[in-house]
Amino acid sequence: MGARAAARAIDALRRGWAVTVSAADGAIRVMAVEGADAVTLSDFDPTAKADILIAAARGETLKLANQLAAADPDMPVLIARAPWIDGDVAMTIADPVMDLASPLKGPFSAKPLAAPLAAKASLKLARLAGILPAFFVTSTGASEAEVAAEDVDAYDDATHLAIATRARLPVSTSETAEIVAFRSPDEPREHVALVIGKRDDSLPVVRLHSECLTGDVLGSLKCDCGPQLHQALHQIAGSRWGVLLYLRQEGRGIGLINKLRAYALQDQGFDTVDANVRLGFAIDARDFSVAARMLDLLGVAEVRLLTNNPNKVAGLETAGIKVAERLPIILPANPHNEHYLATKRDRTGHQL
Numbered sequence: 410m411g412a413r414a415a416a417r418a419i420d421a422l423r424r425g426w427a428v429t430v431s432a433a434d435g436a437i438r439v440m441a442v443e444g445a446d447a448v449t450l451s452d453f454d455p456t457a458k459a460d461i462l463i464a465a466a467r468g469e470t471l472k473l474a475n476q477l478a479a480a481d482p483d484m485p486v487l488i489a490r491a492p493w494i495d496g497d498v499a500m501t502i503a504d505p506v507m508d509l510a511s512p513l514k515g516p517f518s519a520k521p522l523a524a525p526l527a528a529k530a531s532l533k534l535a536r537l538a539g540i541l542p543a544f545f546v547t548s549t550g551a552s553e554a555e556v557a558a559e560d561v562d563a564y565d566d567a568t569h570l571a572i573a574t575r576a577r578l579p580v581s582t583s584e585t586a587e588i589v590a591f592r593s594p595d596e597p598r599e600h601v602a603l604v605i606g607k608r609d610d611s612l613p614v615v616r617l618h619s620e621c622l623t624g625d626v627l628g629s630l631k632c633d634c635g636p637q638l639h640q641a642l643h644q645i646a647g648s649r650w651g652v653l654l655y656l657r658q659e660g661r662g663i664g665l666i667n668k669l670r671a672y673a674l675q676d677q678g679f680d681t682v683d684a685n686v687r688l689g690f691a692i693d694a695r696d697f698s699v700a701a702r703m704l705d706l707l708g709v710a711e712v713r714l715l716t717n718n719p720n721k722v723a724g725l726e727t728a729g730i731k732v733a734e735r736l737p738i739i740l741p742a743n744p745h746n747e748h749y750l751a752t753k754r755d756r757t758g759h760q761l
């Protein structure tokens with residue numbers, strides 16, 4: 410079981426297959442709303458009775474709350490299936506990007522969750538699978554994979570991450586850099602570290618860079634990732650020695666497709682924080698224990714951290730790496746990312 414069961418479940422959900430998710434309070438059988446079609450849906454749910462499970466924040470937009478919301482505001486919401494809710498309507502429930510195009514939804518009614526912990530584990534699986542956090546739910550029927558809540562937590566546990574290989578990698582900021590690649594048998598994301606400069610007793614300058622395909626590779630002006638990446642490499646090269654960790658946490662941990670959905674919401678006027686919440690995800694779903702594990706494997710216990718984000722400092726320290734100093738990384742704004750940077754300053758505590 411463990412991470413292997415979670416890997417199977419994630420794969421099954423992405424393919425639109427049924428998965429049974431169990432927890433201490435019971436089991437539910439789920440299928441992603443995203444990607445369901447008439448055939449897969451009637452296979453999953455021949456009597457068209459499956460309810461729909463969504464994240465608490467999505468429930469809020471739809472004016473629905475869970476019976477346990479007062480005790481736990483993150484408690485998922487179960488929407489009772491009505492005869493007029495077909496696959497297309499379910500998709501409008503799942504995807505907030507469609508809200509402007511299909512505003513006339515409902516009335517929906519929420520019903521109590523039979524297994525709240527299993528429901529929560531399902532939503533975490535959605536994030537790990539990079540799909541929308543919305544599922545058709547039944548209590549019985551066959552499934553392609555079975556997973557327990559603790560398997561889901563084992564999946565992103567960085568304990569088994571190990572150095573897979575290392576090689577010289579001359580880069581424009583440092584001709585003597587070394588790249589170190591990390592892999593875990595538990596999950597497919599391969600992280601890398603670029604070690605720059607000559608290692609000595611001084612504290613390394615470290616940057617945790619979360620993957621941003623649009624900014625790092627395509628030169629997106631919507632965020633500051635690309636310039637920050639290059640500035641960080643430059644600053645590390647200018648210090649005695651340091652490490653850039655390139656973490657495969659695209660979209661602050663919600664994956665590329667969901668980040669681009671957040672961008673579509675930003676096109677509709679929501680800021681980066683509200684867009685994530687509207688999709689049903691945390692504002693920042695990253696877990697910096699993977700970074701701590703990488704530093705540990707590199708023999709680094711204490712760092713000078715290049716960041717404006719106090720949560721990164723806290724996350725790394727919680728995971729056992731001492732942050733002796735926070736070094737700011739400040740770059741000029743452009744007309745496209747001005748609002749994004751202001752939101753980071755005003756709403757997520759970035760010290761800009």
Ligand SMILES: Nc1nc2c(ncn2[C@@H]2O[C@H](COP(=O)(O)OP(=O)(O)OP(=O)(O)O)[C@@H](O)[C@H]2O)c(=O)[nH]1
Pocket residue numbers: 617618619620621622632633634637658659660661662663667668671672681685715716717718721753759
């Ligand atoms: N979900 C989401 N992710 C975004 C958005 N814009 C950028 N990102 C992601 O945010 C991450 C970049 O954050 P970082 O620059 O590592 O970190 P930070 O929290 O801004 O902190 P700093 O260390 O101060 O830069 C990348 O994974 C990007 O893909 C957005 O609007 N929505």
Ligand SMILES: [Zn+2]
Pocket residue numbers: 621623624625632633634635
């Ligand atoms: Zn970016």
